[in-house]
Amino acid sequence: xxxxxxxxxxxxxxxxxxxxxxxxxxxxxxxxxxxxxxxxxxxxxxxxxxxxxxxxxxxxxxxxxxxxxxxxxxxxxxxxxxxxxxxxxxxxxxxxxxxxxxxxxxxxxxxxxxxxxxxxxxxxxxxxxxxxxxxxxxxxxxxxxxxxxxxxxxxxxxxxxxxxxxxxxxxxxxxxxxxxxxxxxxxxxxxxxxxxxxxxxxxxxxxxxxxxxxxxxxxxxxxxxxxxxxxxxxxxxxxxx
Amino acid sequence: xxxxxxxxxxxxxxxxxxxxxxxxxxxxxxxxxxxxxxxxxxxxxxxxxxxxxxxxxxxxxxxxxxxxxxxxxxxxxxxxxxxxxxxxxxxxxxxxxxxxxxxxxxxxxxxxxxxxxxxxxxxxxxxxxxxxxxxxxxxxxxxxxxxxxxxxxxxxxxxxxxxxxxxxxxxxxxxxxxxxxxxxxxxxxxxxxxxxxxxxxxxxxxxxxxxxxxxxxxxxxxxxxxxxxxxxxxxxxxxxxxxxxxxxxxxxx
Numbered sequence: 001x002x003x004x005x006x007x008x009x010x011x012x013x014x015x016x017x018x019x020x021x022x023x024x025x026x027x028x029x030x031x032x033x034x035x036x037x038x039x040x041x042x043x044x045x046x047x048x049x050x051x052x053x054x055x056x057x058x059x060x061x062x063x064x065x066x067x068x069x070x071x072x073x074x075x076x077x078x079x080x081x082x083x084x085x086x087x088x089x090x091x092x093x094x095x096x097x098x099x100x101x102x103x104x105x106x107x108x109x110x111x112x113x114x115x116x117x118x119x120x121x122x123x124x125x126x127x128x129x130x131x132x133x134x135x136x137x138x139x140x141x142x143x144x145x146x147x148x149x150x151x152x153x154x155x156x157x158x159x160x161x162x163x164x165x166x167x168x169x170x171x172x173x174x175x176x177x178x179x180x181x182x183x184x185x186x187x188x189x190x191x192x193x194x195x196x197x198x199x200x201x202x203x204x205x206x207x208x209x210x211x212x213x214x215x216x217x218x219x220x221x222x223x224x225x226x227x228x229x230x231x232x233x234x235x236x237x238x239x240x241x
Numbered sequence: 242x243x244x245x246x247x248x249x250x251x252x253x254x255x256x257x258x259x260x261x262x263x264x265x266x267x268x269x270x271x272x273x274x275x276x277x278x279x280x281x282x283x284x285x286x287x288x289x290x291x292x293x294x295x296x297x298x299x300x301x302x303x304x305x306x307x308x309x310x311x312x313x314x315x316x317x318x319x320x321x322x323x324x325x326x327x328x329x330x331x332x333x334x335x336x337x338x339x340x341x342x343x344x345x346x347x348x349x350x351x352x353x354x355x356x357x358x359x360x361x362x363x364x365x366x367x368x369x370x371x372x373x374x375x376x377x378x379x380x381x382x383x384x385x386x387x388x389x390x391x392x393x394x395x396x397x398x399x400x401x402x403x404x405x406x407x408x409x410x411x412x413x414x415x416x417x418x419x420x421x422x423x424x425x426x427x428x429x430x431x432x433x434x435x436x437x438x439x440x441x442x443x444x445x446x447x448x449x450x451x452x453x454x455x456x457x458x459x460x461x462x463x464x465x466x467x468x469x470x471x472x473x474x475x476x477x478x479x480x481x482x483x484x485x486x487x488x489x490x491x492x493x494x
Binding site for chain 1: 269360363364365367368369370371372373374375
């Protein structure tokens with residue numbers, strides 16, 4: 001289980017998270033929605049210790065992330081797959097090497113690494129692209145490689161940072177289907193940060209809206225769709241006013 | 242005015258603290274030898290072998306100029322075989338290490354800062370961390386270690402090249418015989434000349450690569466930030482090379 005406990009984070013004078021609290025249950029996919037710059041990605045980065053909270057903490061499997069030393073963080077990260085907004089593929093490596101890097105860190109032998117790489121690429125419908133360089137791939141393919149890199153690790157948790165941003169509707173739907181398939185296939189707990197409501201409704205078990213540094217509302221997809229909160233309503237309907 | 246001085250002083254102290262913290266992290270990450278050992282070999286090739294052409298090109302012309310300027314300065318008052326002394330001493334003690342260092346600050350320091358800066362702004366460094374790698378052991382140690390080990394090798398070749406072109410120039414343009422050139426070369430030679438130059442270049446290699454890594458990993462913003470980091474790495478490295486050059490002269494000569 002992942003639990004954000006009264007998380008507060010500011011960059012310079014600008015407060016971003018101001019008491020963000022949220023529980024993500026095991027085996028569910030929690031979608032965090034909110035305006036651009038509302039701190040969704042900032043919250044996500046706290047889960048794996050990429051950012052350190054000013055106040056509060058994130059509890060993952062009973063451990064407070066900010067109190068972990070480097071070895072503790074390494075262990076925690078070995079159980080988490082992270083899909084970055086722009087995929088963050090290592091551009092000096094082939095697709096296969098991008099996937100293999102995390103597996104090598106886990107001490108797997110080369111035969112098993114190869115098997116896992118091929119399996120993950122097949123799962124994202126990219127079999128046969130292992131020897132290509134990231135620069136040769138389209139935006140959608142890069143995102144799928146990013147997902148493959150995360151699922152190749154067979155993690156307990158997968159964190160998706162804006163997985164469909166910048167993609168055309170069809171490719172977005174492909175990514176959504178992939179996230180659902182990943183959850184069904186691996187049974188992992190997922191946290192998805194997005195402002196794409198169609199994607200949120202497709203992949204989420206529950207949705208939380210982050211607004212002014214705190215959770216404005218959290219509930220099932222149906223509850224969010226029927227909300228009477230004017231702020232949440234405006235956001236999910238995409239109204240200017 | 243006082244506020245501005247105060248702000249600058251605080252930020253200077255903070256910068257020193259950040260560098261100290263960075264170096265401590267790097268020392269701690271040395272324990273992760275399984276990660277950095279293999280990558281160091283790759284970096285040794287990139288930093289050492291690939292830098293040789295630039296360093297040798299500069300050294301070759303420096304040797305020519307040194308021989309001609311020595312002969313011009315002596316103007317009959319000093320025996321011409323002192324050309325060998327001047328070329329040898331100057332290449333070993335000063336121009337070999339410093340010119341190669343300054344050239345490689347541009348080539349190695351800027352490219353390192355740009356490469357790591359791009360990785361930083363495209364979240365590749367974050368991705369590395371989420372894959373349970375420490376950027377210090379994966380990115381920094383291989384580069385700093387390779388720089389420290391390979392700079393003396395590059396400089397040794399540069400010194401040899403400068404002396405050879407100085408000798409060829411003396412032979413062809415100054416009517417100085419090989420025996421006389423070698424006589425001059427040996428005249429005040431002490432082994433310290435060699436290790437002093439090589440120690441200095443190791444410190445330059447350490448500094449250039451460390452600055453490249455610190456500046457690169459501290460990059461913010463997009464392409465503009467990467468460009469700024471590359472420039473900053475060259476400027477800081479060049480300044481530190483000159484400061485270190487003076488430091489070693491004061492301490493060891």
